[in-house]
Amino acid sequence: MKADVGEDAVVDAFINEKDGHRPYVVINSRRWTEAALTLRDHEELQCNYLRNLSGVDQETHLEVVYHLLSLGSRREYCVKVKTDRDQPSIPSATPIWPTANWNEREVYDLLGIDFPGHPDLRRIMMPDDWVGHPLRKDYEPLDPEV
Numbered sequence: 001m002k003a004d005v006g007e008d009a010v011v012d013a014f015i016n017e018k019d020g021h022r023p024y025v026v027i028n029s030r031r032w033t034e035a036a037l038t039l040r041d042h043e044e045l046q047c048n049y050l051r052n053l054s055g056v057d058q059e060t061h062l063e064v065v066y067h068l069l070s071l072g073s074r075r076e077y078c079v080k081v082k083t084d085r086d087q088p089s090i091p092s093a094t095p096i097w098p099t100a101n102w103n104e105r106e107v108y109d110l111l112g113i114d115f116p117g118h119p120d121l122r123r124i125m126m127p128d129d130w131v132g133h134p135l136r137k138d139y140e141p142l143d144p145e146v
Helices: 029-041 100-111
Strands: 010-016 022-027 049-057 062-069 076-083
Touching: 022 029, 029 076, 049 100
Parallel strands: 022 076
Antiparallel strands: 010 022, 049 062, 062 076
């Protein structure tokens, strides 16, 4: 990955024994688009299917977790991309894996992570005039009764 994308592309990598010994890779958000293309197109990896993506509030930062699958080899990978809490932004994976579309909209709506390059980034669950992002750990509703 570093050879194809850049020395600063991989922040961390490990095998998660509790998750069936699945490989986990943490990618630098500035290198995400290049890394995603490499994961999809690399001859050995062939991560040609995005099974799921979700957002996580880790209190110090936000992150998006991508569960990738190679349909040919049946290998599964987990990729994490971290972003800042104050101006969260990760390039959209929708142009690379179209299944990211609605999942990115959900993460945008509930955690407030922007996905530049997304074809239709707007709220999907909350009303358009909703204030805040309800899955953030620091979220305080305007009306506590709601």
